[in-house]
Amino acid sequence: MKSLPRIPSTMKALLAYGGYDYRYMDIAVPQINEDEILIKVEDCGICAGDTKAYHGAEVYWGNGKDVKPFMDGSVVAGHEFIGTVAAIGDNAARKWGLELGDRAIAEQIVPCGECKFCKEGNWWMCQHQHIHGHQKIVAEGGMAQYMKYTVQDLVHKVPKSIPARNAALIEPLACAVHTVERAGIHFKDVVVVAGMGPIGLCDLQLAKLKNPKLLIAVDAKDSRLEAARQLGADVCLNPLKCNAADEVRKLSDGYGCDVYINVTGHPSGCVQGLDMIRKLGTFVEFGVFGSDTTVNWSVIGDRKEIDIHGAHIGGQHGYEVAISMLAKGMIQADKIVTHEIPLSDWKRAFDLAYSGEQSIKVVLNPDL
Numbered sequence: 001m002k003s004l005p006r007i008p009s010t011m012k013a014l015l016a017y018g019g020y021d022y023r024y025m026d027i028a029v030p031q032i033n034e035d036e037i038l039i040k041v042e043d044c045g046i047c048a049g050d051t052k053a054y055h056g057a058e059v060y061w062g063n064g065k066d067v068k069p070f071m072d073g074s075v076v077a078g079h080e081f082i083g084t085v086a087a088i089g090d091n092a093a094r095k096w097g098l099e100l101g102d103r104a105i106a107e108q109i110v111p112c113g114e115c116k117f118c119k120e121g122n123w124w125m126c127q128h129q130h131i132h133g134h135q136k137i138v139a140e141g142g143m144a145q146y147m148k149y150t151v152q153d154l155v156h157k158v159p160k161s162i163p164a165r166n167a168a169l170i171e172p173l174a175c176a177v178h179t180v181e182r183a184g185i186h187f188k189d190v191v192v193v194a195g196m197g198p199i200g201l202c203d204l205q206l207a208k209l210k211n212p213k214l215l216i217a218v219d220a221k222d223s224r225l226e227a228a229r230q231l232g233a234d235v236c237l238n239p240l241k242c243n244a245a246d247e248v249r250k251l252s253d254g255y256g257c258d259v260y261i262n263v264t265g266h267p268s269g270c271v272q273g274l275d276m277i278r279k280l281g282t283f284v285e286f287g288v289f290g291s292d293t294t295v296n297w298s299v300i301g302d303r304k305e306i307d308i309h310g311a312h313i314g315g316q317h318g319y320e321v322a323i324s325m326l327a328k329g330m331i332q333a334d335k336i337v338t339h340e341i342p343l344s345d346w347k348r349a350f351d352l353a354y355s356g357e358q359s360i361k362v363v364l365n366p367d368l
């Protein structure tokens with residue numbers, strides 16, 4: 001075991017107890033064994049999911065009936081963390097090639113290693129879905145001064161050339177890498193990315209790297225479309241101000257887009273996508289919805305024979321690709337990470353992230 005000097009015994013952390021009940025408090029710094037790593041957190045992003053959980057969404061806390069809680073009360077929140085090694089067990093150091101002071105990230109999912117999906121190498125679909133910041137003890141989060149990566153974590157070394165606040169974007173970017181890979185974009189394609197939140201803006205930049213014929217951004221906020229324009233969108237459409245599906249058809253010889261990537265998390269994003277996609281097109285769904293969507297399924301089969309691909313978290317290679325792209329400067333994280341706020345000021349930060357009017361990605365820094 002190696003450890004930096006003067007690691008405190010207690011730390012500040014943001015704990016999720018339930019909807020509208022998050023507490024910034026002192027708790028013990030995690031203890032580690034020879035298979036584990038103690039991480040000094042540099043930054044932790046606030047995900048749309050974090051703000052939904054704070055606002056009591058039943059997908060996180062259950063409804064006492066058919067929806068079971070996904071989150072444990074009193075868990076340390078946050079899955080978009082980045083930090084440096086403050087202490088490390090010998091086995092973990094050997095396994096991951098890490099030393100004290102190195103920067104390292106763990107994937108958001110803590111795979112069980114034993115279920116059918118883990119054994120077949122599809123660990124991001126692990127039957128247990130333990131995600132950092134959601135399950136107490138097995139998957140505590142990064143909204144704290146320290147956190148630990150256990151023997152089950154998938155750890156990646158991260159170059160320090162990436163500013164810490166941008167490195168906090170690795171998790172959303174990994175999700176975007178997986179999503180865009182699922183789209184199978186070709187040079188001849190007209191591609192629509194709907195929903196210009198942090199992940200949508202990552203999807204947009206990644207789709208641009210595939211060099212499609214035309215890249216179209218759709219969002220109901222003009223400020224987000226402006227960011228999309230700066231990040232490479234050829235055309236920006238606000239569906240509140242135009243008939244976006246008609247515009248897309250005009251831009252594609254009347255056929256509709258070849259690829260539609262939905263990151264809106266809003267039911268209208270599905271209806272709109274099925275309308276503007278061409279026959280035999282590819283529809284990729286990443287959004288997490290607060291309510292059900294009603295569409296006519298005959299569009300999918302009988303009328304258009306669409307390929308629909310789901311995408312969940314970072315897939316198999318999301319993290320390694322995201323880290324390498326940020327390190328090479330291929331992704332402009334600066335335009336997405338708009339605010340870095342002290343962890344102690346978490347309430348203001350959550351409000352800022354939730355409204356999304358003045359911010360895109362807000363990250364929390366426990367040292368500010």
Ligand SMILES: [Zn+2]
Nearest residue numbers: 047048080172
């Ligand atoms: Zn997230």
Ligand SMILES: [Zn+2]
Nearest residue numbers: 112115118126
């Ligand atoms: Zn598993």
